[in-house]
Amino acid sequence: MKIKYLVLNVLLFSSFIQINAVGYYFYVQFKDKNNTTYSLSNPSAFLSQRSLDRRTFFNVAIDSTDLPVNQSYISQIQALNVPIHSRTKWMNGVTVALTDSSKITDVQNLSCVKFVQFTGRTNDAGSLISRQKFPRETSTTNYGYAATQINQINGSVLHDNNYRGQGMVIAVIDAGFYNANINPGFDSLRNEGRLLGVKNFVDANISVYNEHSHGSNVLSFMAGNIPNSYVGTAPKASYWLLQSEANNTESLVEPDLWVSAIEFADSVGADVSTTSLGYTTFNNSSLNFTYADMNGKTARASIAATMAVDKGIMVLNSAGNDGANSWHYVGVPADAEKIITVGAVTSAGISSSFSSFGPTSDGRLKPELSAMGSSAVYINTSGTFSAGNGTSY
Secondary structure (H helix, E strand, O other), X not given: OHHHHHHHHHHHHHHHHHHHOOOEEEEEEXXXXXXXXXXXXXXXXXXXXXXXXXXXXXXXXXXXXXXOOOHHHHHHXXXXXOOEEEEEOOOOEEEEEEOOOOHHHHXXXXXXXXXXXXXXXXXXXXXXXXXXXXXXXXXXXXXXXXXXXHHHOOHHXXXXXXXXXXXXXXXXXXXXXXXXXXXXXXXXXXXXXXXXXXXXXXXOOOOHHHOOOHHHHHHHHHHOEEOOOEEOOOOOOEEEEEEOOOOOOOOOHHHHHHHHHHHHHHHOOOOEEEEOOOEOOOOOHXXXXXXXXXXXXXXXXXXXXXXXXXXXXXXXXXXXOOOOOOOOEOOEOOOOOOOEEEEEEOOOOOEOOOOOEOOXXXXXXXXXXXXXXXXEEXXXXXXXXXXXXXXXX
16 A cells, blocks of 8 residues: 555656656665675674663663665665665665656665655745744743752752763754854863764755754753853763754654664664654645554654664653644654653643643553743853743753
8 A cells, every 4th residue: 555655646746846846755665684784793883882882781682673774775776866865774764865756666666675655845845834843932031040940850959969961972853953063051061072973864964053943942951051050951961963853844754864863873872862853744734644643653753762762772752832732642753652751841830731742542641751841941042041932841
């Protein structure tokens, strides 16, 4: 059924593609990893020592999902003049970007390919973009301190006992980290060498520091440190800043890019992954998730989130800001099993009206935890203080 559905989509969109020269994303699922050049007996070829140490600590076995996608399969696709945009070893597939939709038929016909799936247009701003990607997280200036939000979860107790995140690696997966490279709120993060690196999974040619400010705001809640004014919850941790969200579209390709990002976080040895993104509906409504899909086992990103936990990573994801909307449930990958989905409350501990909630379609409780997300104070991209609302916070 998936193959037939794809062919129908190609027929419907092919004339439109030719007329408008718009690119399209497709997910390509491989059948296996047979004859790969990588071996489970030599995991250092595809995992960092820190990643291997984490598996040892949690007694997690290295298995076939850790093996990279078979390079010969990728080469077969590239030989068709089809560029590889991103790849996922856990799901055993790749995302390709095409301007000539007819080429996807050649990809589908490769003996190593199980199925292909249309996942969105490459430059579609679409109708959903008129509403902001993060509608609840607009901010107003606030020159207060972070004490209320930290004390609500007894973070000060951890700080008083010298638990400030030192020795931990946190991967922040978001929509961009505007000005994080020059923001004075992150001076200590940069000066102490704890900003381990950045990576843009949407477009490797664009700096994450020139993209959306949302990730920078989120980062400040953890890594922000302005003496006598603001201290984040984990000011001594080390961070990877990873962008998987495309800011000009809302498309099914984005959760696939999230999968690539969480796999990268695993490979560099992240202890914790935190994501303030979620997916339910898209510009192309035919790609929409349904509530029935919110079972942690349907969307690739949700499956990957559970796999990340199984590989020893603490995975956290914001519940979403649709609590007052017709779709008020958590999205992908917040529906995943074993992860910690985080909702928002006020300073008084009352659930924020915008905070999305469960249960998942298979009856699991969501969110597992909540923290202050109403009028939460962060360091804005100018290095001063603002307050905003959102489960991201």
